[in-house]
Amino acid sequence: MTLSTVPPDDSRLIFRERVKDYHCHILPGIDDGAETLESALSMARLFHEAGYREIYCTSHHIRGKYEASSTDVFDARCKLQAELDRENIAIKLLVGREHYLDEFLLDHLKQPLLLEGTNLFLVEIPAFIAIELVKEILFQVACRGYVPLIAHPERCNLLELADQGGKKSKFWDSWITRNAPVDNEVNLLRYFQDIGCQFQANLGSFHGLYGRYVQKKAEAFEKAGLYTHLGTDAHNPEHLKTILKIGKRL
Numbered sequence: 204m205t206l207s208t209v210p211p212d213d214s215r216l217i218f219r220e221r222v223k224d225y226h227c228h229i230l231p232g233i234d235d236g237a238e239t240l241e242s243a244l245s246m247a248r249l250f251h252e253a254g255y256r257e258i259y260c261t262s263h264h265i266r267g268k269y270e271a272s273s274t275d276v277f278d279a280r281c282k283l284q285a286e287l288d289r290e291n292i293a294i295k296l297l298v299g300r301e302h303y304l305d306e307f308l309l310d311h312l313k314q315p316l317l318l319e320g321t322n323l324f325l326v327e328i329p330a331f332i333a334i335e336l337v338k339e340i341l342f343q344v345a346c347r348g349y350v351p352l353i354a355h356p357e358r359c360n361l362l363e364l365a366d367q368g369g370k371k372s373k374f375w376d377s378w379i380t381r382n383a384p385v386d387n388e389v390n391l392l393r394y395f396q397d398i399g400c401q402f403q404a405n406l407g408s409f410h411g412l413y414g415r416y417v418q419k420k421a422e423a424f425e426k427a428g429l430y431t432h433l434g435t436d437a438h439n440p441e442h443l444k445t446i447l448k449i450g451k452r453l
């Protein structure tokens with residue numbers, strides 16, 4: 204896989220300055236993240252202990268599944284922020300959304316919920332979707348002046364490694380065969396770069412939280428300087444504990 208590269212120090216910057224989480228499901232009652240206020244507070248305490256000071260609340264937005272409005276997200280953020288302030292947990296909550304890339308996504312571009320204070324439109328690419336649809340929708344996002352921030356590209360089935368290092372296991376062979384052709388994958392990543400996309404890594408991906416293959420992809424992407432942002436994608440206190448524990452080894 205050929206990618207544009209940046210100096211090693213710059214590519215590691217997102218790991219050194221870990222005070223802001225760009226992807227987190229901390230808002231209670233909005234999606235499959237924190238179920239209760241107490242869970243959200245536990246997550247906030249863990250974040251603070253680990254040195255984080257700003258958290259983007261990026262609840263899922265999926266038609267037919269998680270459909271809370273932007274107003275609901277703002278209200279939930281305000282309520283949780285008030286509780287954090289009351290508990291003296293020095294974390295600033297910022298609004299955002301993890302948009303699901305499907306045929307309904309363009310509806311959300313009329314009044315998009317960007318990552319607060321930025322022009323970034325966080326978007327998750329589903330496991331099974333036509334490459335041409337992905338390209339067309341992200342192009343439309345970019346045409347409206349927003350910057351698509353691709354959530355955890357290392358977990359995206361449409362983006363695979365062209366070189367498996369000559370040591371493929373039987374599992375990897377069959378896994379890759381089931382997915383998109385390599386030519387398309389490389390072209391797709393180049394296309395993302397060409398239209399100005401940015402890329403958010405999941406901290407847990409680097410230590411096998413999602414399996415060896417995702418880890419291998421994350422390492423390859425990071426080595427190529429692809430990533431611009433880092434997130435935990437944490438959904439509950441136990442999940443976050445695991446992510447922060449393994450993340451310390453970076």
Ligand SMILES: [Fe+2]
Pocket residue numbers: 226227228301436
């Ligand atoms: Fe997420």
